[in-house]
Amino acid sequence: MSEIAGDQMLISDNVRRLFDASRALPRARAAAACWPDTDRTVLREFIEMGWLSLLLPEDDGGMGASAIDFVALIESLGDLLLPEPVGPMLATVSLLAACQSPAADRLLKAALGDERIVLAATEADRSLQGDTNHIVFDAHWADVVVFATGETEQFSLRAVAKIDVDGLDALVRNIDGGSLCSVRLDGSMGEELASGARARDIFMRCRNMQRLAAAASLLGLVRKSLQDAIDYVKLRRQFGVAVGSFQALQHRAATLHVACQSARALLYEAARTVGTANEAVACAAAKVKAADTAMAVVKESVQFHGAIGFSDEADVALFFRRAVALTAAYGTAEACHRTCFAG
Amino acid sequence: MSEIAGDQMLISDNVRRLFDASRALPRARAAAACWPDTDRTVLREFIEMGWLSLLLPEDDGGMGASAIDFVALIESLGDLLLPEPVGPMLATVSLLAACQSPAADRLLKAALGDERIVLAATEADRSLQGDTNHIVFDAHWADVVVFATGETEQFSLRAVAKIDVDGLDALVRNIDGGSLCSVRLDGSMGEELASGARARDIFMRCRNMQRLAAAASLLGLVRKSLQDAIDYVKLRRQFGVAVGSFQALQHRAATLHVACQSARALLYEAARTVGTANEAVACAAAKVKAADTAMAVVKESVQFHGAIGFSDEADVALFFRRAVALTAAYGTAEACHRTCFAG
């Protein structure tokens, strides 16, 4: 678990080069300030380099990566605070490939080219606006939205072009520079990609992969955030000694370390369950555990830094805001707890 | 708030003399071992000295004590771990006086003489046994049980002699030497003390006073438990220094101090609300806050003591077990939260 394998290291290294850390955090800071961020440079390069096919089988020209590879990649990039939801995008590509319908294949081809398809988070998250029934995260990057309607036999997995949906460009701004959009979608819109029980499985797999991706991003960013905080208290001196020598802080740091290590073990264990009976429970558990851990770490990171931790100048502010946004997205605590109890 | 007033001091002093601390804890330890405890000596003396009338109006020959006095008395006795539920008994006497019916007056006279009346905790606490619908705490002390049935117009406040109820002597043993009894009670049993909305108010007042009493007992015992733990770590040396000099322990002790002080402020604030619109919410809040605080304190007290804290020899074991029992009795966290949300 501790180390990512060779292939993923390569991908991770390439992405880090494309979007290196020294540029990444300033970009994240700027994106939050000049909103919405619509610079597709990185996105385009990511697609051009063929990484969208990461999860597709090698027989179909994909890279045949496993869910563990997927998690390792997303986690390793977590500290870069990429503006694009790389995880959901990859999950959506897998969804399209699994549908095996002409409509899905057409979209897949477009997506592997230059379209960008974001999946609506349609399940379990409560919409608060009027009669909307779907929430789309980071909708400002989407061209096409995949969503689901109906139950059991009537279950329909559909895709709709953003331009065809009223209100899908009415974005609500999130504190990390991302966005959220509440919208009304129903079975009369767009075209069907798959239907019935099989479609539901495909959709649930995608939801689970999104939860995994969110968990991986969170744990990637808090690993850095915790390290920053510990490094800071080793240097920062008060009362003639390093703040990091105070036992009360040390014990709290140790508690966070335990939380991070164990949440990470659960994340990779969940990745192993993809395709098995426990997938839904495992991915829900990994998401909520990662979110709880992340919020604990970023709050304590601010506190460890003291006043400078509350300023926008320290990177912890960026990590904090992203952690809040990702905690809210792709499965709230309540939705994940419900999955875990039911499973 | 901090100091109990002259009158209560007197009562508290008398009870402490009657049942002094040096005898009290050994008695509590013995009661847990030789169960059930049926020695009524203390109880009889308590009644003979006239303290059952504490809450009755002075015009009726009572002591005219306020709810604040009541709470101060119970709290000041908390560390003695009295086997008798003094608070519930006093609350039940008030209930009988409030009914103003011949049946209630008869019982009241008997209670102020030598009978002992315990009120069934009939509301909100979930029964787990068969078709029982009422839980009676410490039923082994009771001769008569007061309980409530029915809703709104049909609400009936009733009393039944223990001997007349099947199963009311089938006690389940609690870890502190107390007991619990699940029993089936209905409107055909015993005699009615009062009915309708007025009866419901009387019953609810009694429930609220029981919650207050439980909160007061809990905070009384944990004040002592926390002090014991702090005293212990000041003396106990490891690695050449007093364990109490370690900052991590100091911060945890400070956190417990904040919890105790504030739970106590809430307890007295709740006592002030008795007879006003916020009584139910305030007493429920005080109970759950006291219980949460108490459990945190007794757990940490064990931990502060180290291995000896896990032995029965340290008093912390007695405080721990009583805290568990009182947390469960007279309004569970769930029941109290429900009252608080509704209020």
Place this chain on the structure above:
Amino acid sequence: MLRSESEAELAFRREVRGWFERELPAELRDLTFRPLPDMVMPWYRKLSRQGWIAPHWPRAFGGMDASPVEQVILMEEAARIGAPEIPTQGLNQIGPILQRFGSDAQKEFHLPRILNGDAIWCQGYSEPGAGSDLASLRTAGSVEGDDVVVTGHKIWTTWGHHADWMYALVRTNKDVPKREGISFILIDMKSSGVLRRPIRTLADEFEFCEVFLDKVRVPRANIVGELNRGWTVATALLSQERLILGSPGNALRAYERLRRLARALGTRLSDSDKLMIAKARIELETLIASFLDAAEGFRDGRPVDSSYLKILSTETTQFILDAAQTVSGAYAGVKFPMDVDGTTIDFSELFLQSRRLSIYGGSNEIQRDLIARNVLAMPRGRA
């Protein structure tokens, strides 16, 4: 507040509510950010003219001498209507300090200006190398004739870029133990040599600033107490500040956010949301009870454990806003207030702001140290 109010208190509440409804402009209600002086000072002056700007000041100094219950009523009504945050450094920090330590001239000049809103104040304590360890400060002042000439660098100065005056700690003697060479000095921010740089915060606003002092000439008459005896004044202020920080004002504002969320969600509230709300309510009432107890004790001459109140109030506010985050679900990261079925909901701003509460006014770690040492009498040593 759980406590039942007297007839007079009920009447006061009705008066406050009615007056707020009439007098508080719609554009100042339900702001999630702290409005700039231009926007908020007219309201400050209105409160001042009404006599409600300084509830806790004695009447002798133009205050209201309000009872603890009346203070809570004012805070509750302000939270309820969504009244804006006003500058409080003058009212809560330097005002009471001048009442206690100030010269007659200082009192006469400054107190009325604080009351009527002519002077906004800031606190010049923290420096880049002196945060929790305040006594390490290096901003230096040398006496030259009737002036003290001050040079140094203050930071994390809340509202400093809007302030007219700063009360600052300045090292005026380097040759004595750290705490014995510090003076407490009032600095006019319009003085030449004062430079300010606002600092953006986690909550993406300019809450505080850096203040650079370059040979700023301050009249000696602006020293509060005696030269080199500022540490006494500073610690008195810190202790009093913690008492103020122990007031339930922030927690009430926080709970109002949660209450609105509950109202807007209505039947969409889940059972676990209801549990969170009940818990938040209990914490809020615990804080109010503790504040009333402490404030009434203070009135009756009992000593106040200000560290306990500071920890309690800040962590209660954080707890309530954490609960609001949970109840917000997928919307927890939304940046600006949103209309939810006719109710304006702030999802994130107050939550982000709340993270500073456990840092400023003496971090909660420092407060726990103080409780362990001073209240619980735990041994020093391996602190």
Place this chain on the structure above:
Amino acid sequence: MLRSESEAELAFRREVRGWFERELPAELRDLTFRPLPDMVMPWYRKLSRQGWIAPHWPRAFGGMDASPVEQVILMEEAARIGAPEIPTQGLNQIGPILQRFGSDAQKEFHLPRILNGDAIWCQGYSEPGAGSDLASLRTAGSVEGDDVVVTGHKIWTTWGHHADWMYALVRTNKDVPKREGISFILIDMKSSGVLRRPIRTLADEFEFCEVFLDKVRVPRANIVGELNRGWTVATALLSQERLILGSPGNALRAYERLRRLARALGTRLSDSDKLMIAKARIELETLIASFLDAAEGFRDGRPVDSSYLKILSTETTQFILDAAQTVSGAYAGVKFPMDVDGTTIDFSELFLQSRRLSIYGGSNEIQRDLIARNVLAMPRGRA
């Protein structure tokens, strides 16, 4: 366990479950207390004959060399059927230590007796003045001919009053730094001069005892490793003990309590109960995932952060039992197991027992110190 099992693993689980169902007597199931040796050792021997008594021992020493997944399967099935606690000091502590540090004679004599249940072991580490600060121990041994003569006082000796053997730390040289004069010695508890006094616990049972050693003669051949070089052995054992303490066995037993409670309550479960159960499940799975990760890493030669596992497993068990207390409602203080709609429920015993987990095996405070220093490289100094 979330992980999908291979065909072989599924077959192993079926085999274990079937065998447990057949072989574990009804009167040994669902005990909430630790049964006395007379009652439990027949079951221990049965497990031994089946080859499942030492899943983590190498085959060379008569163990099972089970994979981490197989170990979890055994623990899960034991929890599921309510198998009794068996003595583990031999299997988990001294056994592996002898495999690593023991002489051939020690291995030959002791390992088979541990496996077949002829010898119950206890640990003689803690003393009245040496708990967390183990190196302060004062039990003294002097070499006299071929014997070491041991005098001292051990305490909190788990299961000591039932043990046949004790492995003890004894100070054999007082004239050197604390850690350099300690020997690791195996003591036959039937030796003359050994006196034991059981101690009643918070959970109202006799879990541990005091051991008084009065001029007990122990053959020199019973020293593990060299004279005065016992500290190395002791710390190796502590680290290995923490790894064992990191196993999810206790947490699985705890979760089984909660699962039964949920089953018995059925439709009476409230939404907040369901939330507690979901949270407990997540914590349990987190622990299992962490154990598998660490154990597989250990197998692959990665170093194990044993302090992290010890904290995680003990606090997870406590969390689950706290959750069970909440779900138990008014019954949380019930002393003995109760029948609830045909399911036997233990409300309090395991919960009370769980409080010792964060104290023994090196308190969780010590573990946090170790993590801060060794893993996070935080500075010593004002520890």
